[in-house]
Amino acid sequence: MARKSTSGRRSRCPVSCALELLGDRWTLLLVRDMMVRGYRTFREFQSAGEGIASNILSSRLQSLEAGGIVVAEPSAEDGRSVHYRLTEKGIALAPVLLELLIWGAHHEDSDAPCAVIDHMEQNRAAVLAETWRRWKERDPEPLIPPFTPAGKTSRLNHAKGKSRS
Numbered sequence: 001m002a003r004k005s006t007s008g009r010r011s012r013c014p015v016s017c018a019l020e021l022l023g024d025r026w027t028l029l030l031v032r033d034m035m036v037r038g039y040r041t042f043r044e045f046q047s048a049g050e051g052i053a054s055n056i057l058s059s060r061l062q063s064l065e066a067g068g069i070v071v072a073e074p075s076a077e078d079g080r081s082v083h084y085r086l087t088e089k090g091i092a093l094a095p096v097l098l099e100l101l102i103w104g105a106h107h108e109d110s111d112a113p114c115a116v117i118d119h120m121e122q123n124r125a126a127v128l129a130e131t132w133r134r135w136k137e138r139d140p141e142p143l144i145p146p147f148t149p150a151g152k153t154s155r156l157n158h159a160k161g162k163s164r165s
Contacts, residue, residue, distance in 0.1 A: 021067045022093075026052055026060050028100070031069065031086065031093055035131060038140035040083040041075075049146065064090070091135045094128050111147035120144075 010016055022028055033039040033048050045057055052060075061084060064070040069090040075081040086093075098120065104110055105117040120127050131143060 021063070021069070024060070026050070026056060027064065028093075028097065030057075030060055030064065031090060032097055034070065034084060034086050035091065035094060035097060035135070036143040037146065038134075038142050040085065040140065041081065042084075045084075069093075085138075086135060091132060094131045095124075098124060098127060098131075113147070116144060116147075 010020065022031075029048070029050055029052075030045060033045055037048070039045055039048065042054075042057065042061070045061075046052065046054060061070065061072070064084075065072055068087055070084045071087055072082045072084055075083050101112070102117060102121050105112040105114075127143075133139070134141065134143060
């Protein structure tokens, strides 16, 4: 007979546990926005261009906070507003997001410029080190800008010309 999890999880499989916290269409995008775009406020997340409804945004931020991925802190400039910040547990998702970004650019049609993806793919350690540095120093400067259709270069078409091992 299978033992019932006392944590309320479906199973104790690490993939299942991670997906229970991060496995919807919005959660990792919020982590991305904090990690690489320097977003901190509810308004910034809502204006990110993904089209997230305010009730969903609020729910996902609460889930991320409850899961220990983010912390809500009073703004230093205005104590009435809240800034969200990744915790150490949250910034530890950097390698996962980097690999998802590279994978998505290689296998899906996206707005990611090929040169940016090539640089990140060839310099993974440096990209991750810079991500951690910015987190530790609370540097809000974006690591990479949002990808826009104006600069679109189809990675799929680019990848067809390359041989991959």
